[in-house]
Amino acid sequence: MKVLKFGGTSVANAQNIKLVLDIVANKANQDKLVVVVSALSKVTDLLHLAATKAAATDESYKEIIAEIEKAHLDTLKQLIPVGEQSGLLSHIKRIINHLETLLDGCFLLGELSARTLDTILSFGELLSSYIIAEALKQNLKNSGYKDSREVIKTNSNFGRANVNFEITNLLLKTFFDANENQVVVMPGFISSSTEGISTTLGRGGSDYTAAIVAAALHADDLEIWTDVNGMFTSNPKIVKQAQPIATISYQEAMELSHFGAKVLYPPTIQPVLRQNIPIYIKNTFAPEAEGTFISNNPLPSANPVKGISHIGGITLITLEGPGMIGVSGSSKRLFEVLSQSQINVIFITQASSEHSICIGIMNEDADQAESAINKAFEIEIVQNRVDPCIVEKNLCIIALVGESMKNHQGLSGKMFSTLGKNNVNIRAIAQGASERNISVVINERDVKKALNTLHERFFEDNTKQLNLFVMGVGNVGEIFISQIAQQKKFLKENLKINLRVIAVSNSRKMHFDEDGIDLKKWKEALDEKGVPADQETFVSNVKELNLRNSIFVDITANEGVSKLYEKFLKQSVGVVTCNKIACASEYSNYIHLKNLSRQYNAPFLFETNVGAGLPIIDTVKNLIASGDKVNKIQAVLSGSLNFIFNNFDEKNSFHDVVKEAGIQGFTEPDPTIDLSGVDVARKILILIRESGNKMDIEEIANESFMPAACLETTSNEAFFASLIEHAPHFDAIYQEALSKDSRLKYVAQFENGKASVGLQFIPKDHPFYNLEGKDNIVLFYTDRYVDQPLLIKGAGAGAAVTASGIFADVIRIGNV
Incomplete structure (x- = not known):
């Protein structure tokens, strides 16, 4: 039967x-x-x-x-x-x-x-x-x-x-x-x-x-x-990648059911467990699906964890005080008063010092429990031997369940480190002697992030989902998104990284999709579904979604956007940026952002700040981390200026070459940032700081080759008109270089605590002489690289290489 x-x-x-x-x-x-x-x-x-x-x-x-x-x-x-x-x-x-x-x-x-x-x-x-x-x-x-x-x-x-x-x-x-x-x-x-x-x-x-x-x-x-295909490894409504569990023991099923797996109610199992009667969980709407088989002897599994479940609406009540240490009967009195009030205790943990007892109950019982406990310990509270109970509402219990967990080392560590990396704060921990269940109490708002992160860790072959929020989808941003679309399958199959773009924004509109934006139709989505762009709303949306492994990607040159980094980092949202303003701002702000990154375990990567896609900053970090010391830096750090001076000659006027650099995307939207030397100064400043030196941009000598009238213009049209007006000035510089048999290069230098940027006449025997096109070059003289410097050279400008540098930073985060 x-x-x-x-x-x-x-x-x-x-x-x-x-x-x-x-x-x-x-x-x-x-x-x-x-x-x-x-x-x-x-x-x-x-x-x-x-x-x-x-x-x-x-x-x-x-x-x-x-x-x-x-x-x-x-x-x-x-x-x-x-x-x-x-x-x-x-x-x-x-x-x-x-x-x-x-x-x-x-x-x-x-x-x-x-x-x-x-x-x-x-x-x-x-x-x-x-x-x-x-x-x-x-x-x-x-x-x-x-x-x-x-x-x-x-x-x-x-x-x-x-x-x-x-x-x-x-x-x-x-x-x-x-x-x-x-x-x-x-x-x-x-x-x-x-x-x-x-x-x-x-x-x-x-x-x-x-x-x-x-x-x-x-x-x-x-x-x-x-109405589901059995018991799942987690709640499929919250964890989209949750999988049906083929076989499970009675005890595992009871643990999962107790912690919110609603397809089965825990007391259900008791009568059949005594009789060793197997249970099948089946789907009425897919009767051919395998479902879940529950018995005393489930099939062995390579994964010691069978499922991750949770109970929401939890209140944590802590009773503590010196009057509880070494005093027998405190626990008995606490649980007696709860029993008399017909309050069910879901979670219990006690410090070995006996200084405190912590219990988890449902939110709706919290006020009654608080009143009853304080009344029961009224005398001790008056005598300051016990504190009034501490009540924390709107929490959630998450449980890792598996019969074989007791035979595997390090599962608790994996659970805690996985939650910690996503800034999920653990309020309390409980683990029975059977080690069949590891339970933690967390904030209810972190449930979705926690369940998905743990499910990735224990059930998805360590595939890591990265959720990107992209601000700035112009030339570089568009290429960045197309690169993600092209490599998405490769990254998932080979690096176990699942990239999703959750939000895109330009200066006019922004669009969010919690399930991930279709990268083939993101422009249409932004156009048709986008709402007016607003930086504060963008930040609050990211915070509200509270997705695991969230990364804010800044592909702008906007100072206001750079001021958002602090807010993101404090929410444990990583920041990847090609915007140099933050890292070249006041030294105190630069250090503050770096400290926030460490404090909140939120990556802060800006490789493209110097050299676009070249691994310059990463190289400096590795030198310093390995104990080396940077003594001197010589560099051509502006791909746009290098392009300009490589193409400026008798046939091509300075005005025309600068115009062409803008068309090809080598200059900033405001070309005066490049031509004034400010952009190069920011880059050398970032390298100086990453080398472990303290400096602000005002301390860098900027020897401008530009007439003041050109830099004082208030629009791009006026600026380009001034280049025509001052053409003789630029021609004179070119002729001087010819007379010295040299080439013009805009060079950044740092040595003996001093830094400068400016146009130099580079002789034929110098490493910078043959630097072509939009290439960058950096020479690092260190304690280890004394006579022959460490040299990094390659394309240092252009939308494609900048996008690839941003992409590389995102992948770095995925590989951590």
Whole structure:
């Protein structure tokens, strides 16, 4: 014999019930069946609402009765042929009339007892089971119905009655020994006291009914049919990558169920566990899916962790004080007062010093618990031997569950470090001696981030999801996004990095998509769905989403955007930027950002600040980290200026070459930033600071080759007009270089604590002489590189190389 239980979603409407009937009919060909059914979806909630309204003398309860009646009559009409509906419809209406009489009584008396509520709530299962039993008889004549209240007996603890198993088992065995039907339909959730008064079995009661029947009849197995493909490695509504668990032990299933895996209610397992009856969790809407098999001997798994579950709405209460140290009975008094207040304790941890005890309870019990505990320890609190209890609400318990966890070292460390890297603060920790469960308490707002991060760590082959928020999608930004689209599959397969762009923004619009923006259609999405760009709103959206491994990517040259870094870093959001303003700002701000990066474990990478895609900053970091010291730097750090002076000659005017550099994307949007030397000064300043030296930009000597009138212009049009006006000045510089058989290079230097930038005449024997196109070159003279400097050379400007440098920084974060 098999026992099948179908939940509320499985019997939500006539369409779903037809699927249930097909499953039952197929299985009835092989085994005798007991089919336990829940109320139609949401009906129990409606009954509870109607009872509450009636007791509050709110006449709208009558509208709810009408809604419940319509739902059941419509369902019956769709399942039963018209010619056979008359008597069945009359029976449904009689049941509804009985329900209405009870609710009218609540309305007239203005009260609702626990006993009456149990009777009212029982109508959901009574109605659904009757309709399903009658529908089943249409195609399976050898089927019947049994009212669970006649065979499941309890005490009179209304709302959550305790089963009298001795009487119940005897009644069930007696009935089914005499029963000849192939299938028997029974309502779940409901029972009756030994006096014959309707009772209910509490939350998860239909599962419990099925387990009670299965245990009493020594069934071959218990099948629980729901709307998902079994128990999952985590909540699939929160963790999209969650996978069904093929096999699991009773103990693991109970742990996961206790911590929020809603497909199964923990007490359900108890009756069948004693009888060693296996449980299958199956999907009504995908009956061919494998589902989850629960038994004493599940198949071995390479992964010691079976699942990650959670309970939200938790309050942490801490009782502490010197008066608890070495004093016996403190714990007993604490738990006694909670028991007397009927408050369920979900989580317990105690310091070995006995100085404090910490418990987790549901939020709704917090105020009552606080009052009761403070009253129980009133004398000790007055004497300052115990502090008033500390109450922290809106927390969540996350549990790592697995029978084999006790045989594997380091799982706790992996769990804590994974959460720590995403700045998920752990408020409390508990681990039983069995090591089957490691539980931590965290802030409820971090649940999604924590579950996804842990799931990645333990179930997704260490694939790391990076969530990018990109501000600045002009020339470089567009190429950056296209590079991500091109390499996305490669990164996932080879580096185990899953890149998602969550937000894009330009100066006019911004667009967010929590599920990831389609990189082939991001322009259309920004255009059609974008909202007005606002930096503060952008920051608050990133904070509100609170996604794991979040990275803000700044592809602007905007000072206002650079001031947002502090806010992102404080939220443990990494920052990748090609914007030099922040790192070249006041030294105190530069150090502050670096410190925030360390404090909040948020990467702050800016490789493209110097040399675009060249590994210049990374090289300096490695030199310093390995104990070397940078003594001198000589560099050509402006790809745009190098391009300009490499192409400026008798045939190409200075004006035309500068214009062309802008067209090719080598200069900043405001070319005076490049030509004034400010951009080069910022770059050498960043290298000086990364070398471990303290300096501000005002200390760098800037020997400008530009006429002051050119730099004082207020628009690009005026600037380019001034270049034509001062053409003789630039021609004179060029002619001087020719006369010295030299080439013009804009050079940055640092030595003996002093730095300068300026145009120089480079002779033929100098390493900078043959620097072509837009290339950069840097010479590092260090304690290790004395006679021959460490040389880095390559393309130092251009949208593609800058984008690739930003991309490389993102990948660096993914590889950490």
